[in-house]
Amino acid sequence: MADNQANLLQNEAAVTTVEAAEGFFRRLLNKNETVQEVVNWGRRWSFFQYPFVTACCGMEYMATAGPRYDYARFGAELPRFSPRQADLLMVVGTITHKQAPILRTVYEQMAEPKWVISFGVCASSGGFYRNYATVQGIDTIIPVDVYIPGCPPRPEAVLDAIMMLQDKVKQERRALLPVVK
Amino acid sequence: MSKEALERFTGHFKAQVIATHSDHGDDTAVVKRDRLVDMVTFLRDDPALAFELLSDVTAVDYLGVKEPRFEVVYHFYSVSKNHRLRIKVPLEEREPSLPSVVSLYKSALWMEREAFDLYGIVFEGHPDLRRILMYEEFEGHPLRKDYEMEHRQPRIPPRPGQSHL
């Protein structure tokens, strides 16, 4: 065995990745995997998020993005600051009635397929802000895929939510090409 | 902290001052609304007081607690003398208005707009008295005690099957 190959095998992470990729392509060749599954595999390992950050939860969002927790491990590497380039809308923080039209516009500007994570109790239910100003959960204005409880949620909860969303995308059966109605 | 400042102020405006106290070390004068601009000018320009900073303007709604219903509260701070003074102006419910002090302190610009937005206090002579936190279409003043607790004024309707309450 060549030296560089041996080095590669000593590196555990590299072995896992190589093996995973090998298994994946072998199954592909055996036609055990449908096209839909392959597409779902690609989608769930390359979330491009749009962080709609309005309040204190943003701190925990940044912690999750940072090197200690690092959601890049789940392929959700790059936040995009244009909704046109994103497929995962992360609503992080309190949404007021004043902002509600903006949030809905951002959601509508995102191209299909798209998913929404509601980050923290404020976004999920209004939290303790039961008052004239606050939207009582963003699901009253846009559809939500995964809710994260906590005020703010710990980074582990955020990673759990990303994994739950990955599971959800794995089950999905939706048109592979945009359907023009 | 600065009984002298309070005494100097009340000595100059005896006819205007309704009451004074220094609860918790916060020197406070309750004053009548008329001649407010004169009083604030004195606070700013008198060399012994020298209140260069108007650090807060806000309001309180005492509905069902005491009369008159509203009180507008000013907090002054002197950077050079390191002392503070609080001025309260009681206002009747039927006419919640008083002169603006924007011409004396620029910082009053947004703080008076906030008190107008949330309590409906009208500051006469304010150059731009618009809502600052709530949206233009919003009706009423949400921090008034008689604003319905469950009253919502959404800008967009909820999704089908959902409610904004």
Ligand code: SF4
């Ligand atoms: S859930 Fe808590 S931490 Fe998050 S935005 Fe609301 S108040 Fe802030």
